Amino acid sequence: MTHFAGAFPSTRMRRNRRDAWNRALVAENALTPSDLIWPIFLTEGTGQKDEVHSMPGVFRVSPDMAAEHVAEAVSLGITAVALFPYTPMEHRDEDGTGALEADNITCRAARLLKAAHPGLGLIGDVALDTYTTHGHDGVLRDGQVHNEETVERLIIQAVNMARAGVDVVAPSDMMDGRIGTIRAALDAEGLIHTRIMSYAAKYASGFYAPFRDAVGSPTNANRPVLSDKKTYQMDPANTDEALREVALDLAEGADMVMVKPGLPYLDVLHRVRREFGAPTFVYQVSGEYSMLMAAVERGWLDHDRAMMESLMCFKRAGANGILTYFAVKAARLLKAG
Ligand code: PBG
Numbered sequence: 531m532t533h534f535a536g537a538f539p540s541t542r543m544r545r546n547r548r549d550a551w552n553r554a555l556v557a558e559n560a561l562t563p564s565d566l567i568w569p570i571f572l573t574e575g576t577g578q579k580d581e582v583h584s585m586p587g588v589f590r591v592s593p594d595m596a597a598e599h600v601a602e603a604v605s606l607g608i609t610a611v612a613l614f615p616y617t618p619m620e621h622r623d624e625d626g627t628g629a630l631e632a633d634n635i636t637c638r639a640a641r642l643l644k645a646a647h648p649g650l651g652l653i654g655d656v657a658l659d660t661y662t663t664h665g666h667d668g669v670l671r672d673g674q675v676h677n678e679e680t681v682e683r684l685i686i687q688a689v690n691m692a693r694a695g696v697d698v699v700a701p702s703d704m705m706d707g708r709i710g711t712i713r714a715a716l717d718a719e720g721l722i723h724t725r726i727m728s729y730a731a732k733y734a735s736g737f738y739a740p741f742r743d744a745v746g747s748p749t750n751a752n753r754p755v756l757s758d759k760k761t762y763q764m765d766p767a768n769t770d771e772a773l774r775e776v777a778l779d780l781a782e783g784a785d786m787v788m789v790k791p792g793l794p795y796l797d798v799l800h801r802v803r804r805e806f807g808a809p810t811f812v813y814q815v816s817g818e819y820s821m822l823m824a825a826v827e828r829g830w831l832d833h834d835r836a837m838m839e840s841l842m843c844f845k846r847a848g849a850n851g852i853l854t855y856f857a858v859k860a861a862r863l864l865k866a867g
Pocket of ligand 1: 655656739817
């Protein structure tokens with residue numbers, strides 16, 4: 531008691547933490563439903579809704595179910611959904627030709643979603659991996675993903691999506707030069723308002739494994755070739771390189787840029803936002819979701835706390851928005867206060 535008499539520092543950091551109103555008053559960042567983008571998985575058929583085995587609480591829905599599936603998200607104020615098609619192996623081929631069809635599942639779902647929810651932003655995934663037998667993001671020539679031949683296909687995929695009502699095309703393929711080429715193609719088609727969200731700093735990550743389950747891509751376990759997206763996705767060792775990627779994509783006309791994965795790459799997110807001040811997004815990927823859910827299922831983590839903390843950390847690190855499978859669950863909590 532007497533140790534500090536008269537000598538205690540007058541600044542007490544704990545004063546501002548004492549009451550909930552005070553903590554709210556001094557909070558430096560806020561999370562709102564408009565920060566959230568919800569990735570959803572599409573599957574063929576009608577009346578389909580199945581849970582993704584490795585992602586509890588995440589579903590694949592058929593196009594006819596999509597509008598109803600997102601209705602709650604819309605009413606909660608979620609800004610946009612990102613569409614990903616599940617393609618079973620028997621409907622895939624070496625070159626991923628399904629990606630180029632103007633009436634593929636993404637385009638059909640986009641038309642239905644736009645009609646039902648005109649105010650909801652639609653983001654379409656531009657890459658071939660959800661249609662290729664080998665699961666690579668482009669076409670293989672001599673054992674390598676061929677850059678230009680892949681980009682030629684991405685252009686067609688992007689234009690088709692935009693025509694179907696996708697507002698934002700999001701190339702997730704990591705080919706060189708694709709942003710500028712896609713921009714030019716969209717403009718040439720008069721699609722000047724279609725935005726491009728570039729997966730600019732996308733790492734060759736082990737945290738995508740449950741996503742590959744969700745979209746029907748071969749996994750590392752059954753097709754070891756997939757361990758190698760390292761010839762086009764970034765090395766987790768690098769951050770300066772991420773800044774070069776972002777600089778190039780912005781120069782080529784990207785309207786928004788993304789860092790992916792999320793939590794293990796907060797330093798990259800922070801640097802990208804600081805350096806460029808461009809609309810910056812982060813993808814809390816499937817493996818991050820599944821890790822948290824697995825710990826929750828074992829009773830090792832509290833679902834709501836772990837979810838909200840992870841999302842707030844993205845805001846603190848500089849994200850303008852977050853792609854997260856937690857979007858609806860988080861928006862519900864935000865609404866409940
Ligand atoms: C591929 C793509 C991937 C994801 C989004 N687009 C997987 C990959 O690059 O292998 C991963 C998303 C997630 O894990 O949630 N174009």
